[in-house]
Amino acid sequence: MARRPSAQTLAVLELLARDPDTPRHGYELGKELGLKAGTLYPILIRLCERGHLAASWESDPPAGRPPRHLYRLLGTGLRLLDQAREAAPATTSPALGGAL
Amino acid sequence: MTTDFADRLLAVAVRALPAHRRDWGRAMVAELAALTDRAERRRFARGCVRAVAFSGPALRATTRVLVLLALSAVIVVEATRLRSVGVAVEAVGLAVAVLGLVWRDSRRDAVGPVGGRVARQWGYAVVLATVAVLLTTGVNDPSGWWLAAAAVVVYLAALLRITTRRADGIVSFPLVGALTAAGLAVWWVPMLLLAAVRAAPALTFPVAFAVVLAGAVLGPRVGSRIRGLISGLVAAGALLLLVFLAAVVTYRVAPGLAPDLFGADWGAFPKATRLEMNSVEAVDPYVADFLLGALVGAGLIIITERLVGRTGPAHPR
Numbered sequence: 462m463a464r465r466p467s468a469q470t471l472a473v474l475e476l477l478a479r480d481p482d483t484p485r486h487g488y489e490l491g492k493e494l495g496l497k498a499g500t501l502y503p504i505l506i507r508l509c510e511r512g513h514l515a516a517s518w519e520s521d522p523p524a525g526r527p528p529r530h531l532y533r534l535l536g537t538g539l540r541l542l543d544q545a546r547e548a549a550p551a552t553t554s555p556a557l558g559g560a561l
Numbered sequence: 562m563t564t565d566f567a568d569r570l571l572a573v574a575v576r577a578l579p580a581h582r583r584d585w586g587r588a589m590v591a592e593l594a595a596l597t598d599r600a601e602r603r604r605f606a607r608g609c610v611r612a613v614a615f616s617g618p619a620l621r622a623t624t625r626v627l628v629l630l631a632l633s634a635v636i637v638v639e640a641t642r643l644r645s646v647g648v649a650v651e652a653v654g655l656a657v658a659v660l661g662l663v664w665r666d667s668r669r670d671a672v673g674p675v676g677g678r679v680a681r682q683w684g685y686a687v688v689l690a691t692v693a694v695l696l697t698t699g700v701n702d703p704s705g706w707w708l709a710a711a712a713v714v715v716y717l718a719a720l721l722r723i724t725t726r727r728a729d730g731i732v733s734f735p736l737v738g739a740l741t742a743a744g745l746a747v748w749w750v751p752m753l754l755l756a757a758v759r760a761a762p763a764l765t766f767p768v769a770f771a772v773v774l775a776g777a778v779l780g781p782r783v784g785s786r787i788r789g790l791i792s793g794l795v796a797a798g799a800l801l802l803l804v805f806l807a808a809v810v811t812y813r814v815a816p817g818l819a820p821d822l823f824g825a826d827w828g829a830f831p832k833a834t835r836l837e838m839n840s841v842e843a844v845d846p847y848v849a850d851f852l853l854g855a856l857v858g859a860g861l862i863i864i865t866e867r868l869v870g871r872t873g874p875a876h877p878r
């Protein structure tokens with residue numbers, strides 16, 4: 462049986478699920494969720510490697526700045542979030558600033 | 562454009578990422594480049610360092626460094642205790658070669674990236690057991706020790722070569738595991754039970770040959786006859802090394818099983834001395850298995866080099 466995703470992982474999925482068609486970059490996600498890079502990047506790496514998120518490079522970065530990674534929720538990520546919601550519908554994490 | 566502490570810190574950290582995660586390092590660097598507040602930049606860089614340091618690959622790399630350092634210390638300490646200076650120098654040389662090869666284990670070149678990770682880990686365990694056996698067996702006799710050390714290096718090089726991702730298509734590790742286990746059981750169980758088998762150490766050669774043949778016969782089940790044949794050769798090389806180790810362990814644990822090579826001529830010697838002499842003599846023929854296995858390993862290095870080359874995977878049909 463697959464392990465239940467952590468509260469922080471679910472928060473990332475939840476935030477991306479609010480507007481699945483709009484890709485978000487990492488710093489923005491961390492800022493909104495109150496997650497530091499040390500917590501956020503392992504989550505993003507794991508979700509991408511398991512096929513729940515798609516990462517792409519910014520296509521038109523401002524001059525003098527390298528393109529950033531943009532993250533978008535995929536169908537499997539949405540299903541993972543749905544399963545987690547069904548398993549524990551009332552789960553929220555105050556530490557995440559009400560992100561859930 | 563000027564660089565600050567955060568840039569330098571992150572640049573060092575992302576170098577520790579494995580090749581398949583280099584893009585994540587670029588992503589972190591790009592995010593940092595978009596931040597302007599110095600305190601925020603430092604905070605972000607520190608977070609990224611933590612993400613890199615506690616990621617699985619980085620932890621594994623750290624563990625490997627610690628294990629290699631501990632192993633080097635043990636080998637050097639053991640080598641300095643040896644009575645023969647020549648063997649001590651050869652033992653340290655062996656340690657340097659083994660650790661150098663293990664150090665290169667995940668590089669993207671002739672020995673990496675790793676394909677058969679489980680096979681490689683088993684191989685490491687067997688090779689290190691061989692080093693331990695060599696360091697505690699016959700180390701007072703300098704003649705021939707260099708050959709044994711060279712054989713270990715060849716075994717290790719062959720192991721690294723055939724467990725690369727690029728060699729995935731030419732070796733079936735499940736078949737190698739099954740053939741090696743079967744071959745070892747076919748020889749070792751009767752050897753433990755029957756004096757006649759212990760008296761005929763050359764029986765291991767037909768068993769190794771049968772393993773190669775079995776690989777070729779079973780080849781079509783794992784993709785092709787050539788794949789089966791190469792898997793059989795890998796299994797034969799592993800089997801010959803394991804036979805040597807099994808013989809050493811058997812006669813060390815149960816010296817009474819060693820054939821009595823001296824009979825009444827040694828009646829005047831104490832029983833313990835006779836047992837020790839018998840077990841030393843009983844292991845001797847198996848050195849041929851050890852060296853023959855290394856030759857098979859050398860052959861495998863050449864074969865995989867031909868089939869895989871340096872450009873891409875091979876899938877012989």
